[in-house]
Amino acid sequence: MYIRKRDAIDRNLIAALEEDARISTSELARKLGVARSTVNERIARLEREGVIMGYSAIVRPELDVQETRTMLFITCNRAHWSRIVSTLESYPEIHECVTVSGNYSLMCTVRTPCAEDLDALVEEVAAIPGITTIDTMVVLASKFARNATISAPQPAPRLQLAS
Template sequence: MDQLDRRIIAALQHNARESTSKIAAKLGVARTTVHERINRMEERGVIAGYSVVLNSPEDAPRVQVVVLLEVQQKETKRIINRLEAYPEVKLCLSINGEFDLLLSAEAPRIEDLDILVDDLAKIPGVLRTNTSVVFGRRIDRI
């Protein structure tokens, strides 16, 4: 992948339904170039698919937290299976460093997330947690 491929992907992540003509115009290249590169990235598996992102109703505000978990290594798989049961948990990443898992969770109220974090700390094999409240999204390509 080169810089143009990355720019095409960024445009698609912003709006996957935008026409290749509009993407080409924004990037200053020919429409056929954009079309061929998208096809090539799809064939190579770089672009695995497209999805729909639903907008939350304005009257349903969400609070988001990032939770770091330190876990006993032998319990990681079982802990991840337990995490799947929490609908508030939207993302779980395995990371290196001081903590082992990074979670993104959201709920309508901070009190709901307070209960969630307390519950997470009680899971056998979770050694400690560290939680941060998200104030805002600066770049969101999901």
């Protein structure tokens, strides 16, 4: 599937949705200076292309049910890379898995109901063939969090109508 390069309207649309996924298409159209049908078409295309993967509620961590949030720093054999990542993806407690530079291969963001569940998860993950080491860092407190944007919003080009 051909995925076209993002223009200013796409980037601004994505940034607006990251800021408030519940914003109406009418409000998006007003903010972006385009027709509501354009917003609907763009959102549908971005969803089709997999750029917009879904919409979710962002829960304030300190008000959420008690849970243990942890970062797993994993070193693994790159020959088993895709199988390891696929296996990690099967754990619902693992919310994100990213490649990192430095001494580790992967970093996973984990949420478990309690430390005992975290311990059991770490034991299971450590047993995955190809994983050589796991270091864990438990999150003590969240000082702030923000949604990442793909790029800073940019003004959409305005068409000049001929007089």
